[in-house]
Amino acid sequence: MAATAKLHLALSFVGIISILSRFCTAYTPADNYLISCGSSVNTRVGRRVFVADDDSTSGSVTLTAPKSAAVKASPDTAASGSDEAAPALYQTARVFTAPSSYSFRISRRGRHFVRLHFFPFACQGYDLASANFKVSTQDVVLMDGFAPENKTTDGTTSPVRREFLLYVKRETLVVTFVPLAGALAFVNAVEVVSVPDDLIARPVQTSSGQLLDPAMTPLQTAYRVNVGGPAVAADGDTLTREWTTDERVLVGSAVTREEAYNGSLNYLPGEATRDDAPDVVYATARELTLSSWLDSSKQMTWQFDVDSQPSSYLIRFHLCDIVSRAPHLLRVDVYVDSYTVVKDLDLSTIGNGTLAFPYYRDFVLDSSNPSGKIAIYVGSSSVMNMSNSSILQAPILNGIEIMKMHFSSGSVVVVEPAAGSKTRHLAIVLGSICGAFAVVSVAAVLVIFLRKKEEKVLPTPSSSRSQSPTPWMPLLDRLSLRSRRPGASGAGSSKFAVDRDMPGAIPIAASQVPVPSYRFPFAVLRDATNDFDEGLVIGAGGFGKVYRATLPDGTSVAVKRASPESRQGAREFRTEIELLSGLRHRHLVSLVGYCDEGDEMILLYEYMEHGSLRSHLYGGGAAGRAALGWAQRLEACAGAARGLLYLHTAMPKPVIHRDVKSSNILLDGGLAAKVADFGLSRAGPELEETHVSTAVKGSFGYVDPEYVRTRKLTTKSDVYSLGVVLLEALCARPVVDPRLPKPMVNLVEWALHWQGRGELDKIVDRRIAAEVRPQALRKYGETAAGCLAARGEDRPAMEDVVWSLQFVMRLQDDNGLEFSDVNSLSLVRELTPPLDSRRASSHQNEAGCEEGEERCH
Known part of the structure; x- marks a missing residue:
């Protein structure tokens, strides 16, 4: 009892010292938003004040919630918390029945x-316990399918608190709540608080032996534990973090004791500060007793429950030698699962003989155990000090933080602030507009003067055509789609004329059937897009913005207008017109028409109601896109492969797309996939040639590495790009994501690693994981890996890819086949890949087929 009283006295002293030191050196955050959601009055929690979310006087926080309600719990509803005032924060909530958001103006970019x-409760017709929703920012999904529970193991109610550490690089942070499956979303309080730049700044050793810089990686707090010490409330931490005790996670048979230090801590330059952990964490510890230490099988052990899906975790160990009476007596070994974090660590050597100085060591566990457990062991393999034969100090540990290296395969949803929230900037905007108008007016007068002067020396049209055209010259003299007037011969048909000498042009067969593509007046397109209203923008790319428009006859079209800042120009514009006017296929986006009046370069396509495949996988800027099921993703990939097969085989020379990616695969009203954006396409090699040599073009992450290395372009380059799309469809994550741990940055390398181990199922998008049949996934992985072979000659032809994907769909079918069924001769015939028409004639000649023989048809 006396020892216990002494420990409590020491802890009280440590707490007083901690509070006094914190008032002297407390960190002042540049952004400090504390929002009490659904409340009409401010709520005090300790020394912090949470502001009512309907208080918009500051203008720094905007609530955009078209369908929301502020609700309040009944007086008999109680929530337990670590702070006596905390339950007041959970008596109100903001309920959302449609996607809604809170937007925060960020004054200092960096970690927040x-x-x-x-805290779910039932009130005013809403049962918050039945909620199911996702939460995302502009860059990352924080929670997906979140359904909070308000019952703990002992039957009491307790709030749920989720903490994320994000690198915010925008002027506005938008936190969006999206109800799922007809349910509702809610939140009781939101905090957005900036933290010091150096909180997560050092390169970290990983379990794979690599060094990782996690400076901009999103993190989610899983555990924050004051080992051997008391719980710490938000007011006891300079960054308002909460620390729990370690009793619930301490396991094993080793005997330990709690230690407390009542002296002054020695903070050293370049080492831990009070912002890394409060004094009370470093001034308390758990120590292995001598009897357990002398038993080499005994170690202090903590076990933590984490996600059952293998994930990466940043683990921070806080250490401070508060037990040694002299330097070099403490040796510590730390292990995470089967990995060694540090062996025989002597803190006083790091501190040049100093004791009681705060220190931390970070470690990244690349992939947690599928059991959903992380075990941490602390001990020491050194018992005797060889210099004086004295017994060394038993090992200790002061604190543990475990942070999931947060990333999501789901799609982000962003509900931008309402336009009305920007009225406070009206004076600034008007001043900017006036200044810009003055500059533009002067420039316009100068341009008109120069043009009039230039008109006096313009060459004749025939001579101008012989010169290299500028990217912004009208194409009227070089390219036209002339539709005949009704009543004329051949009414309703159109004639296509091209200048075949233009570099990069793809020749169209003279016998090509007429196509329904027309030249539209600019005035018609301006009316159809409401003068190119920004509210009608449905996409943007290297060429320019894409608008949804309605033609005078009621037809919905997508209008792609070239931007003056675009690096693409007349060549890409002409390529698309020539190519799409000569090709028609149900898996290629159809060209409706074009406009080349003045400096305008505009293309009109059939409108694709469901946007891009990318937007259904992980966002891509299209808010609210529904996730596709596994069968729908398979059909989309197979459709894209069929469209590319048509490009490769329909013309005397194959057409190579060169920019195959998920954002260029669009979905129509029936979710049929169509390949789009042919601005970078070009003619492939002749039948007797193997490749064409050309400058490398395409999108980063999708371009064939062999093409990049050799500048030799073949149809197999499209096959490689489609292989990347196959992995995207399976994993629903970006092709290159530098925010992830190094082994996961490149999707191709990451996925091929798991495919090579026969464990591709571990990285499947969790939203479809339950749908994927093992035999279908096996064949799908083999197909993707074949497409991604390092050498083009080792990759399958596109017709083989089409066949393989059809085979995968049959394997996936609930009433489909197993691998043993492939022995059926009828099935083999049914799934036989189509034969390239350019290769068919040579095959027939080699086999000596007669024209009437059935096997040649």
Whole structure:
């Protein structure tokens, strides 16, 4: 009892010292938003004040919630919390029945804590316990399919608190709540608080032996534990973090004791500060007793429950030698699962003989155990000090933080602030517009003067055509689609004329059937797009913005207008017109028409109602896109492959797309996939040639590495790009994501690693994981890996890819086949890949087929 009283006295002293030191050196955040959601009055929690979310006087926080309600719990509803005032924060909530958001103006870019508080209760017709929703920012999904529970193991109610550490690089952070499957979303409180730049700044050793820089990686707090010490409330931490005790996670048979230090801590330059952990964490510790230490089988052990899906975790160990009476007596070994974090660590050597100085060591566990457990062991293999034969100090540990290296395969959803929230900037905007108008007016007068002067020396049209055209010259003299007037011969048909000497042009067969593509007046397109209203923008790319428009006859079209800042120009414009006017296929986006009046370069396509494949996988800027099921993703990939096969085989020379990616695969009203954006396409090699030599073009992450290395372009380059799309469809994550741990940055390398181990199922998008049949996934992985072979000659032809994907769909079918069924001769015939028409004639000649023989048809 006396020892216990002494420990409590020491802890009280440590707490007083901690509070006094914190008032002297407390960190002042540049952004400090504390929002009490659904409340009409401010709520005080300790020394912090959470502001009512309907208080818009500051103008720095905007609530955009078209369908929301502020609700309040009944007086008999109680929530337990670590702070006596905390339950007041959970008596109100903001309920959302449609996607809604809170937007925060960020004054200082960098790391920020984003904390979300949830306490479900039933009130005013809403049962918050039945909620199911996702939460995302502009860059990352924080929670997906979140359904909070308000019952703990002992039957009491307790709030749910989720903390994320994000690198915010925008002027505005938008936190969006999206109800799922007809349910509702809610939140009781939101915190957005900036933290010091150096909180997560050092390169970290990983379990694979690599060094990782996690400076901009999104993190989610899983555990924050004051080992051997008391719980710490938000007011006891300079960054308002909460620390729990370690009793619930301490396991094993080793005997330990709690230690407390009542002296002054020695903070050293370049080592831990009070912003890394409060004094009370470093001034308390858990120590292995001598009897357990002398038993080499005994170690202090903590076990933590984590996600059952293997994930990466950043683990921070806080250490401070508060037990040694002299330097070089403490040796510590730290292990995470089967990995060694540090062996025989002597803190006083790091501190040049100093004791009681705060220190931390970070470690990244690349992939957690599928059991959903992380075990941490602390001990020491050194018992005797060889210099004086004295017994060394038993090992200790002061604190543990475990942070999931947060990333999501789901799609982000962003509900931007309402336009009305920007009225406070009206004076600034008007001043900018006036200044810009003055500059533009002067420039316009100068341009008109120069043009009039130039008109006096313009060459004749015939001579101008012989010169290299500028990217912004009208194409009227070089390219036209002339539709005949009704009543004329051949009414309703159109004639296509091209200048075949233009570099990069793809020749169209003279016998090509007429196509329904027309030249539209600019005035018609301006009316159809409401003068190119920004509200009608449905996409943007290297060429320019794409608008949804309605033609006078009621036809919905997509209008792609070239931007003056675009690096693409007349060549890409002409390529698309020539190519799409000569090709028609149900898996290629159809060209409706074009406009080349003045400096305008505009293309009109059939409108694709469901946007891009990318937007259904992980966002791509299209808010609210529904996730596709596994069968739908398979059909989309197979459709894209069929469209590319047509490009490769329909013309005397194959057409190579060169920019195959998920954002260029569009989905129509029936979710049929169509390949789009042919601005970079070009004619492939002749039948007797193997490749064409050309400058490398395409999108980063999708371009064939062999093409990049050799500048030799073949149809197999499209096959490689489609292989990347196959992995995207399976994993639903970006092709290159530098925010992820190094082994995961490149999707191709990451996925091929798991495919090579026969464990591709571990990285399947969790939203479809339950749908994927093992035999279908096996064949799908083999197909993708074949497409991604390092050498083009080792990749399958596109017709083989089409066949393989059809085979995968049959394997996936609930009433489909197993691998043993392939022995059926009828099935083999049914799934036989189509034969390239350019290769068919040579095959027939080699086999000596007669024209009437059935096997040649």
